[in-house]
Amino acid sequence: MKIMVCVSKTPDTTAKISFNAANTEFNSAGVAYIMNPYDEWYALVRAVDLAKQFPGSTVTVVHVGRADSDQIIRKGLALEANDAVRIDADPHTALFTAKQLAEHARSKNYDLIFTGKETIDHNGSDVGAMLAEFLDLPFVSYASKMTVAGTTATIERDIEGGVEVVEVKLPFVVSAAKGMAEQRIPNMMGIMKAKNKPLAVVPPVAFTDKAKVTRFELPKAKSGVRMVSADEMDELVRLLHSEAKVI
Amino acid sequence: MCRTSSYLNDVLQKIYIMVLVYIESPKGQFKKAAFEAVTYGAKVAAALKTTCVALTLGNVKDAGILGEYGASKVYNIASSNVETFDSQSFTTAIANAAQALNASVVILSHSANGKSLTGRLAVRLNAGTVSGANAVPTLNGGFKVQKSVFSGKAIAEYTIDAPIKVISLMGNSIPAQKTGHSVAVSALDVAVPAPRVKVISTRTADGHVPLPEAEKVVSAGRGVKDPQNWGIIEDLAAAVGATTACSRPVADAGWRPHHEHVGQTGVAIRPNLYIAIGISGAIQHLAGVNNSRVIVVINKDPEAPFFKAADYGVVGDLFEVVPRLTAAFKKFKAN
Numbered sequence: 001m002k003i004m005v006c007v008s009k010t011p012d013t014t015a016k017i018s019f020n021a022a023n024t025e026f027n028s029a030g031v032a033y034i035m036n037p038y039d040e041w042y043a044l045v046r047a048v049d050l051a052k053q054f055p056g057s058t059v060t061v062v063h064v065g066r067a068d069s070d071q072i073i074r075k076g077l078a079l080e081a082n083d084a085v086r087i088d089a090d091p092h093t094a095l096f097t098a099k100q101l102a103e104h105a106r107s108k109n110y111d112l113i114f115t116g117k118e119t120i121d122h123n124g125s126d127v128g129a130m131l132a133e134f135l136d137l138p139f140v141s142y143a144s145k146m147t148v149a150g151t152t153a154t155i156e157r158d159i160e161g162g163v164e165v166v167e168v169k170l171p172f173v174v175s176a177a178k179g180m181a182e183q184r185i186p187n188m189m190g191i192m193k194a195k196n197k198p199l200a201v202v203p204p205v206a207f208t209d210k211a212k213v214t215r216f217e218l219p220k221a222k223s224g225v226r227m228v229s230a231d232e233m234d235e236l237v238r239l240l241h242s243e244a245k246v247i
Numbered sequence: 248m249c250r251t252s253s254y255l256n257d258v259l260q261k262i263y264i265m266v267l268v269y270i271e272s273p274k275g276q277f278k279k280a281a282f283e284a285v286t287y288g289a290k291v292a293a294a295l296k297t298t299c300v301a302l303t304l305g306n307v308k309d310a311g312i313l314g315e316y317g318a319s320k321v322y323n324i325a326s327s328n329v330e331t332f333d334s335q336s337f338t339t340a341i342a343n344a345a346q347a348l349n350a351s352v353v354i355l356s357h358s359a360n361g362k363s364l365t366g367r368l369a370v371r372l373n374a375g376t377v378s379g380a381n382a383v384p385t386l387n388g389g390f391k392v393q394k395s396v397f398s399g400k401a402i403a404e405y406t407i408d409a410p411i412k413v414i415s416l417m418g419n420s421i422p423a424q425k426t427g428h429s430v431a432v433s434a435l436d437v438a439v440p441a442p443r444v445k446v447i448s449t450r451t452a453d454g455h456v457p458l459p460e461a462e463k464v465v466s467a468g469r470g471v472k473d474p475q476n477w478g479i480i481e482d483l484a485a486a487v488g489a490t491t492a493c494s495r496p497v498a499d500a501g502w503r504p505h506h507e508h509v510g511q512t513g514v515a516i517r518p519n520l521y522i523a524i525g526i527s528g529a530i531q532h533l534a535g536v537n538n539s540r541v542i543v544v545i546n547k548d549p550e551a552p553f554f555k556a557a558d559y560g561v562v563g564d565l566f567e568v569v570p571r572l573t574a575a576f577k578k579f580k581a582n
């Protein structure tokens with residue numbers, strides 16, 4: 001089976017979020033970057049395990065980004081992907097990114113394409129759906145469990161308040177949510193091997209974006225906490241009713 | 248005479264741009280998100296000085312009530328190919344409707360299914376898109392839509408520069424508003440291909456409001472110490488009329504189901520009321536819950552970081568405080 005895993009780079013979950021003086025760009029000074037957790041913990045790990053189940057399979061990590069992403073890509077290889085492709089462009093929007101990924105995938109005949117359920121920076125959940133549309137493939141989002149037998153996959157996907165069980169034939173695009181796999185730490189052997197695995201850098205295709213971020217702002221800070229004594233729960237309920245007006 | 252004017256209306260509707268809202272109807276019924284989406288669509292249409300039209304797929308009970316929330320017309324596509332969800336058949340149905348009706352803005356809910364449609368539709372319609380919008384677009388100096396980014400740690404304003412726009416609306420962002428009256432439902436005849444994703448079964452917990460839609464959430468963390476102790480959390484949730492949630496380590500340990508895990512790597516929520524019990528308030532937890540309107544924190548440690556993000560705080564042992572709060576809620580409800 002030929003598997004593609006799309007991975008993105010996001011600020012570390014503890015990163016301080018700030019912007020340039022004009023509030024038009026994210027301020028990356030001093031920010032550490034990680035592989036988007038959904039891509040790493042769930043999509044990539046599930047892909048690697050699936051590849052083991054079908055001998056002769058390959059897992060290719062594909063990333064849209066600049067050279068400063070190579071460390072993240074190497075981590076993907078350390079987690080036992082076979083090779084990697086970096087499309088050398090800034091991933092400004094989901095649409096641009098999906099277009100680049102689609103152009104890469106078009107001629108490769110992947111059997112299965114994974115994304116994470118969303119990125120933790122733009123929180124759009126868009127790339128998988130767009131990629132599937134560019135390639136005219138079925139798309140199953142928010143997969144929390146997946147098995148493949150022959151050319152048919154059975155998938156559990158999260159829906160509001162429950163799960164939906166679906167069946168779909170390869171090839172297709174799937175976005176991975178919690179439950180698909182367990183987070184894994186690369187071992188020493190994986191890290192050593194990753195250094196010599198192929199990482200191809202390819203140019204992007206021309207594409208004009210249709211939307212862009214024109215301003216960022218930080219949420220309004222809370223005005224401060226009002227403490228209520230542990231013995232006065234009637235008072236807390238009263239405040240929630242008459243002051244906060246939420247009950 | 249009457250026929251002529253309705254014919255004219257139809258022609259006019261095709262010429263003028265309009266806002267099309269796709270309304271989900273799980274099991275043939277509307278949920279809160281549906282009414283929020285129509286309300287939003289009506290507001291967008293008002294800003295653009297045009298009309299808002301709603302679209303439903305498959306068998307829907309009483310679709311005309313969407314008119315009460317501002318849809319001037321409701322269309323329905325009846326096809327055996329939309330009985331279960333598949334992003335491709337649904338995208339084709341909605342895109343064909345958008346083209347037939349000459350829609351310039353297409354609106355969806357940022358729900359589980361909506362998330363697999365928004366991106367697809369944007370590509371299909373060659374549109375600019377923003378998913379998870381949390382406010383009505385502004386038109387000053389471009390078509391601008393805002394959404395929450397960095398898991399709630401910031402807000403971004405996007406400017407869409409394309410004749411057709413696809414926007415998905417984050418739940419609980421604007422309240423549903425009744426402004427009009429029920430309207431007639433017209434059938435729309437567009438081609439829908441057979442689904443390639445086959446739905447085998449669905450399992451949903453009945454009688455519970457799912458977390459992303461919940462207006463009140465009672466959430467607990469490692470401070471509860473043992474899954475056996477969850478009874479007091481559930482009792483409080485029942486008294487408040489809230490949905491239960493938990494912190495990540497609690498879900499990871501299998502104390503609670505995964506779908507209850509809220510935070511940066513779990514479900515992001517924005518209820519009116521979030522009560523956090525025995526949760527320290529780590530940055531990754533706050534990221535998914537800090538859009539809650541009012542936050543109540545109960546923790547025995549006065550230095551717990553969560554207090555900085557709270558509106559109301561109680562320092563105390565949760566095993567004593569929570570049953571007291573439950574009793575207080577019951578008393579309040581009884582009066």
Ligand SMILES: Cc1cc2nc3c(=O)[nH]c(=O)nc-3n(C[C@H](O)[C@H](O)[C@H](O)COP(=O)(O)OP(=O)(O)OC[C@H]3O[C@@H](n4cnc5c(N)ncnc54)[C@H](O)[C@@H]3O)c2cc1C
Nearest residue numbers: 468469470494495510511512525526527529531532547565
């Ligand atoms: C990449 C990444 C992503 C993450 N994503 C998430 C996420 O999405 N969601 C999430 O929740 N976490 C996430 N985390 C984990 C997060 O960093 C914290 O570890 C986690 O939120 C802590 O959970 P907790 O508050 O339940 O437990 P703890 O931090 O152990 O806190 C327990 C709290 O309970 C209080 N307590 C104990 N006993 C009592 C008592 N008897 N009465 C009252 N209070 C009591 C303690 O004072 C303490 O504040 C993530 C971490 C990483 C690295």
